[in-house]
Amino acid sequence: MDSVLSIRDLAISLPPGADRDYAVQNIEFDLTPGEILCVVGESGSGKSMTANALMGLLPDLVHVTRGEAFFEGRDVLALPDAERRKLRGDRIGMIFQEPMSALNPLMRIGDQIAETYEAHGRYTPSERRERALDLIREVGLPEPEKIIRAYPFQLSGGQRQRAMIAMALAMDPAVLIADEPTTALDVTTQAQILDLIKSLQERHGMAVMFITHDFGVVAEIADQVIVMRYGEIVEQGGAAQVLENPQHDYTKALLAAVPSDVVPSGQETSEQHVLEVRDLRKTYKTRGGLFKATREVRAIDGVSFTVGKGEVLGIVGESGSGKSTVGRSIVRLVEADSGQILLDGEDMNALSTEELRSARRRVQMIFQDPYASLNPRKKILSAISEGPITMGTPVAEAHARARDLLETVGLDASAADRYPHEFSGGQRQRIGIARALAMDPDLIIADEAVSALDVSIQAQVLELLRDLQQRLHLSLLFITHDLRVAAQLCDRIAVMQHGKLVEIGSVAEVFLSPKQDYTRNLLAAVPGTEWGGAA
Amino acid sequence: MKDFFKRFSRNRGALIGLFILVVVILVAVFAPLLYPDSPWKMVQRPFLAPFSVDGFPLGTDTLGRDVAAGLAHGARVSLIVGLVSTLVALLIGVPLGALAGFYGGLVDDGAMRFTEFFQTIPNFALAIVLVAIMEPTLPTITLAIAIVSWPPVARLVRAEVLSLRRREFVDAARLAGLSNMRILFGHILPNAMSPIIVMASLMVATAILLESSLSFLGLGDPNIMSWGYMIGAARTVIRNAWWLSFIPGVAILMTVLALNLIGEGLNDALNPRLARKGR
Secondary structure (H helix, E strand, O other), X not given: OOOOEEEEEEEXXXXXXXXXXXXXXXXXXXXXXXOEEXXXXXXXXXXXXXXXXXXXXXXXXXXXXXXXXXXXXXXXXXXXXXXXXXXXXXXXXXXXXXXXXXXXXXXXXXXXXXXHHHHOOOOOHHHXXXXXXXXXXXXXOOOHHHHOOOOHHHOOHHHHHHHHHHHHHOOOOOEEXXXXXXXXXXXXXXXXXXXXXXHHHHHXXXXXXXXXXXXXXXXXXXXXXXXXXXXXXXXXXXXXXXXXXXXXXXXXXXXXXXXXXXXXXXXXXXXXEEEEEEEEEEEEEEOOOOOOOOEEEEEEEEEEEEEEOOOEEEEEOOOOOOHHXXXXXXXXXXXXXXXXXXXXXXXXXXXXXXXXXXXHHHEEEEOOOOOOOOOOOOOHHHHHHHHHHHOOOOHHHHHHHHHHHHHHOOOOHHHHXXXXXXXXXXXXXXXXXXXXXXXXXXXXXXXXXXXXXXXXXXXXXXXXXXXXXXXXXXOEEEEEOOHHHXXXXXXXXXXXXXXXXXXXXXXXXXXHOOOOHHHHHHHHHOOOOOXXXXX | OHHHHHHHHHOHHHHHHHHHHHXXXXXXXXXXXXXXXXXXXXXXXXXXXXXXXXXXXXXXXXXXXXXXXXXXXXXXHHHHHHHHHHHHHHHHHHHHHHHHHHHOHHHHHHHHHHHHHHHOOOHXXXXXXXHHHOOOOHHHHHHHHHHHHOHHHHHHXXXXXXXXXOOHHHHHHHHOOOOHHHHHHHHHHHHOXXXXXXXXXXXXXXXXXXXXXXXXXXXXXXXXXXXXXXXXXXXXXXXXXXXXXXXXXXXXXXXXXXXXXXXXXXXXXXXXXXXXXXX
């Protein structure tokens, strides 16, 4: 079939001083009607830039320097702005990653959809409303009559993404560009949105350019795949071919880094408990205003579990399940309402502020965001040694140990004298691990510690955690939304939903013979389940 | 640090501002050497126009005092009042805002109501009242200006602290067992420095204007020559000797403009992500 969009020799320059001259170069590909093209790559590979160039959404100082993009016989990149604007939203639709920020918070959903028609001067206002209702129905939003009058904040993340898709579909575009549309969503919602995009694409015969970093998603929906690195295409081909028989080393490395579904047999859990949590509860109350009722959210609703010495317990759940709140209330960054947190028999929850400060040492945390978890104005040395020094370790000793630890986590000891901004995300996460180890804790809580990392870096950090765990016999509480990652590292897994612990058991039990429906749904929703990861 | 100067010097206005300010500072520093006599001393016939008599490039005022000497000595007063009052305002505003933002709840409510109390009274009116109650001397004027100019600092610092205290590195510091004070002053405030510095540079300009306005109204220290006093004293003769008001007026304008340009340059240099488009 003829291609609807063909890109030839595209190059986009970056402003001087960036780490490379080109955001992308030598980009060539064709989009065929009725096909989904997945563009895969790690952050900074230039995959979003390509889409933005097509839509004319490049940031200031970034320009297309070379190349053509033929869409319906015309070079989109050479069109004047006014012509381009007519194309946008009409012949080419786009969905963004974060539906909350892509929707105008002060505008009703129906109006936002109708606005697309208005921008292109189609239909009368009442027809627009009818069409908007049809679209809302088509993307499977419940109660269209209500949704059309709703504001974005009244919808859930998945519903917002559906509304975004409805907007993109409004003018029945020939090409739909989806930039990481499911990255911000939970697995079960992600699965639904992927289904929706696939079925809409089939019904409308659109060409879809789907940008993602997740090979699971690729396996789920792609017909064609492009793998990008450093702004260049390294591999291109049919989905089956790229996934099963990758040619380029980089693709192989990426695929190998995808956590596989092969469940390692967890270690036998020791009888000795390092942590015991009993009936933990935490309720968030939002104060009601004059006309608003007080709202209560049960973040943790009677959770009990234990972590053995040298064991890795994973807590998995979707966003809002309360898994992070559990982690944070164990270290008392969040004050639980009731319940006991017993560390070797001592109740953390009952300590006074002063006692707590010295007890802090015993539980340390590795945080999610490697960019926010290090103070940008402090050198690495002081970030790692500050805790031990506060606890009374002599300064020289703490400094020496900080340098040792940097080597333990696979960095150079000289890293100690540098500032956080000089390190990449993966390296910062290693520093975070070193900081946690510096306190010699009884238990380390890793809160989504690898979620913000690219898949190849994620694999390295997981490898490091596993290695350290075995070598130092660490006890680890590993909180994640990613079941595959949990399977790689954990001995036992606890599944949380709506603040309750719905299932807990060894990795093999939970993954291979889940007892609860919720766990089964969660497992089924993981993208690329049938593909099964890189075999 | 090198980056900082590079970004700062990319803003040409800021360099011009810096140049003007350096000239004003040099004049202020060397005023006693350039004009060893008191600026109040009558040295020539009154109402000499600029450049009409050698040795008096800016002429003489209504009482035959050297305008150039007044300008040089006035620069000292303006700069001292501007800098010291800003420092005092920071000493009040930063800790108050930091505590309010860090502890939240009742502390925040208390501190912010206190701040609002000062914000509801017009700045200048409050400054006049304060100077009128206290004896008008250099320290009291400085103090009065500081007292009316700290509330915006407190609000700025509070907002910065509010957003910084939710960052993960603050959680990490807490887990390291650091005390609240060390987290606040060692981890949070250093990260809030950039906007505080930018604001301080603009506050110096405002303080100079306030001081000039006070002495224009005759509420300045009667023993100290200042730009505002010079304008105020010459206002009655503005129709036959306009330069007597004009010259110190230009001095105020240039100094305040220089400080504003510097503030803008500092903003570009310290908050590179907020730097305006197309630069």
